[in-house]
Amino acid sequence: MHSYKGRFEPTRFEDLTVTVDFHCHSACRFCIVQEGMNRFKGVPFETFQRAVDDNQKELRYRRVTFTGGEVTLEARLFDYIRHARESGTFEHLRLQTNGRLLADMSFARRLVDAGIDEFFVSLHGHDAETQDYISQRPGSFDQAMRGMENLVSLGVCLMTNTVLTTLNQPHLAQIVETVRRFSPTRMEFWNYLPMEDHADERGLISPLAELGPSLRAALDRAEQLGIETAVKYVPRCVLGSHARAQDNTQPDVVIAEVFYDLYPKFSCLYEAKCEYAETCLGLHHAYIEKLGWEPELLVPYPRSTPWAEPEYGPWVGSDQPGRGSAPATDHPDWARLVAGVAERHGAQLAEVVLQRRACLFRFEQGDGGVDLVVTARSEAGPALARSRSFNVHYRNARGSDTDGLRPLVTDAVAAIVERDQGEMLLDQRKGLVGDQAVRTRPKRSGPPG
Amino acid sequence: MTATYLDPNVLEPLALLPAAEADRHFDYCLEPYRPRRPWSGKLRAENLLWHSLLVARQRATWRALLEAVQRHVGKDLTVWGVKWDGERLWWELYFYDPRKESARATIASLTEALAPWxxxxxxxxxxxPYMMFSFDLSAAASASGEVTALNLYLTGEQAHAGRSYRVTDAGAELENTYRFMEPKRNIDEVLPLIEASVFVDYSARERLKDVLFPVLFACKKVCISKKRDRDAIYFSGIAVDQLLWFLRRFAYPVPLVSFVERHQEQFEHLFFDVGIDYRTDASGRIVYPKTSYYGTL
Structure with missing residues (x-):
């Protein structure tokens, strides 16, 4: 199997993940959307088609990942795969799965024949007893193992995913031993994130003092075996010599937007002191509220550059594949919206910050500046102006002459309104909101009288 | 807790005061800040004060006085605090004049201006040389028509520090010390100062989370305060969603929380400040005898 190294960096702006539906035939004890399962709707095929059509114009994404729930249960999965493949815009089609149905060789082959070339298989236990206990489905371990055997024989890219909880924390190195015979291209370890059980009533949050050594042992073993690894949501300083395995990047996801309202927040006591403050998330709040800030266990890497409070959250400087070190204005499609404006006012477009829900243009002028922000168009909210796609706002007028920024703002707004032809999409436009996102539950008629 | 605090429906209508173009925005130290959003169509922070008075059935009692304060000192220039001990609400007003520039924010001037009430x-x-003074609007003050204690705040021995004295007819006594810091940038000073305590034993390191709340850690400034029988921490420059978390965490009266929930979007341009007094009880558990939140009038 040839090396896939390098294909995973940085995933933001290159990967699109589609939640085909929220059903599952396992019942993992750590499931982060237990309440949302069977409640959130999947992405309608038509919405997916629009995302793919969008990619045909912009060639933004190199990979599409189909996920769920358990995506192999979905009747229309092959329609999604076919459309993605026939669009010709994706280099790779990936399936995120618990691997159980892949135990059926004919089904596995059908997926590969349809175009799936990467399989991201969840394995949370090193043996049947542990895995089946976690999934609450006897036989699920054996099924996943047979599934992975089939994938190996089909010669496709296999990666594994393990969610780190108290249930498997003592056995992480053993999980590496369990899958080594499949020679996975990559093993990912994602720390458990409580999205509903914030009080951790299920007792799944693993203390770093125990998780750290166990995880490092697993990473050591994977390294010895030549298996690439990636770790999410574990503080970098806990990873020891495997610090570079930390990867908190996320693909763009078409999903019920409410999902993000549930997403945990993170903090670290040493954020301002740590070289990796911009990429390491620290600890999630549920962890801190249960187990504390871990002031002794966490050790900041000395900073080489001054720290500044991240005003708009994590971001990357470029949306151009392979140009991670590109200038902060290197979002050509977005910068085009305000091209020439700064120059007309003796100002400079210092940054373009593109996020899921907003794009921010930071102008500097004299000793001050102003930020112009576009969000998805909505008639409901207030806005300085509305273009075809966006609501336009300004914020953070700064410097000694904020009144003097008015012509710059006026000009920039006019440029956006004129140049936005309605084809540019923030992720929010592709997500599902309101009734789109949530299933209607049948009304109960009440107890029989 | 008074039964009315549990009633989500406050019957008396409250005319909400809209934000105006001329509004100025100050934190609880009367330091100006840049609002988080343009404030057209939003609400003034003082609505929170008026609504809290309504919830406690105290609006009629203090309305004329508060309006007089606003007229006398100037709009946006008085800091108010809403206090909650789990049983009752009360209020405190703070008047700043650190450089002795305003003849109207002095004790002498306000004593005269507020005399009718x-x-x-x-x-x-x-x-x-006080830089600020404050007094409580309490049930006792309402009953007697008199404030018997003033709090004077003087700058401390070092920058960003201060101390307060409680002044009564019997004399003045030192009450509290304060130190203001950026929570993240100054973490090496914040942690030792929090842990220098006779009221909380931090040898169990996870205890820090019960004081330095992760949700509030993302703020502009913390103030570490040492008081006579407790410690306190203030989180300054938090957004309305953090304020909501704080109100729920410390079980503020239901109508007060639901008011902020209902108007969350209309308060999103503002920064708020909150304070938390704490100590351990006889069983070693951390308790919070008083919490507070602040805005300007």
């Missing part, structure tokens, strides 16, 4: 009892010579 409230007698400020203690006599304080204006030669005392």
């Amino acid at each position: 409230l007698r400020l009892g203690p006599r304080v010579p204006e030669t005392v």
Whole structure:
């Protein structure tokens, strides 16, 4: 199997993940959307088609990942795969799965024949007893193992995913031993994130003092075996010599937007002191509220550059594949919206910050500046102006002459309104909101009288 | 807790005060800040004060006085605090004049201006170098028509520090010390100062989370305070969603929380400040005898 190294960096702006539906035939004890399962709707095929059509114009994404729930249960999965493949815009089609149905060789082959070339298989236990206990489905371990055997024989890219909880924390190195015979291209370890059980009533949050050594042992073993690894949501300083395995990047996801309202927040006591403050998330709040800030266990890497409070959250400087070190204005499609404006006012477009829900243009002028922000168009909210796609706002007028920024703002707004032809999409436009996102539950008629 | 605090429906209508173009925005130290959003169509922070008075059935009692304060000192220039001990609400007003520039924010001037509604009892010579003073709007003050104690705040021995004295007719006594810091940038000073305590034993390191709340850690400034029988921490420059978390965490009266929930979007341009007093009880558990939140009038 040839090396896939390098294909995973940085995933933001290159990967699109589609939640085909929220059903599952396992019942993992750590499931982060237990309440949302069977409640959130999947992405309608038509919405997916629009995302793919969008990619045909912009060639933004190199990979599409189909996920769920358990995506192999979905009747229309092959329609999604076919459309993605026939669009010709994706280099790779990936399936995120618990691997159980892949135990059926004919089904596995059908997926590969349809175009799936990467399989991201969840394995949370090193043996049947542990895995089946976690999934609450006897036989699920054996099924996943047979599934992975089939994938190996089909010669496709296999990666594994393990969610780190108290249930498997003592056995992480053993999980590496369990899958080594499949020679996975990559093993990912994602720390458990409580999205509903914030009080951790299920007792799944693993203390770093125990998780750290166990995880490092697993990473050591994977390294010895030549298996690439990636770790999410574990503080970098806990990873020891495997610090570079930390990867908190996320693909763009078409999903019920409410999902993000549930997403945990993170903090670290040493954020301002740590070289990796911009990429390491620290600890999630549920962890801190249960187990504390871990002031002794966490050790900041000395900073080489001054720290500044991240005003708009994590971001990357470029949306151009392979140009991670590109200038902060290197979002050509977005910068085009305000091209020439700064120059007309003796100002400079210092940054373009593109996020899921907003794009921010930071102008500097004299000793001050102003930020112009576009969000998805909505008639409901207030806005300085509305273009075809966006609501336009300004914020953070700064410097000694904020009144003097008015012509710059006026000009920039006019440029956006004129140049936005309605084809540019923030992720929010592709997500599902309101009734789109949530299933209607049948009304109960009440107890029989 | 008074039964009315549990009633989500406050019957008396409250005319909401809209934000105006001329509004100025100050934190609880009367330091100006840049609002988080343009404030057209939003609400003034003082709505939170008026609504809290409504919830406690105290609006009629204090309305004329508060309007007089606003007229006398100037709009946006008085800091108010809403206090909650789990049983009752009360209020405190803070008047800043650190450089002695305003003849109207002095004790002498306010004593005279507020005389028709409230007698400020203690006599304080204006030669005392106070940078700020405050007093409580309490049930006792309402009943007697008199404030018997003033709090004077003086700058401390070092930058961004201060101390307060409680002044009554019987004299003045040192009450609290304060130190203001950026929570993240100054973490090496914040942690030792929090842990220098006779009221909380931090040898169990996870205890820090019960004081330095992760949700509030993302703020502009913390203030570490040492008081006579407790410690306190103030989180300054938090957004309305953090304020909501705080109100729920410390079980503020239901109508007060639901008011902020209902108007969350209309308060999103503002930064708020909150304070938390704490100590351990006889069983070693951390308790919070008083919490507070702040805005300007």
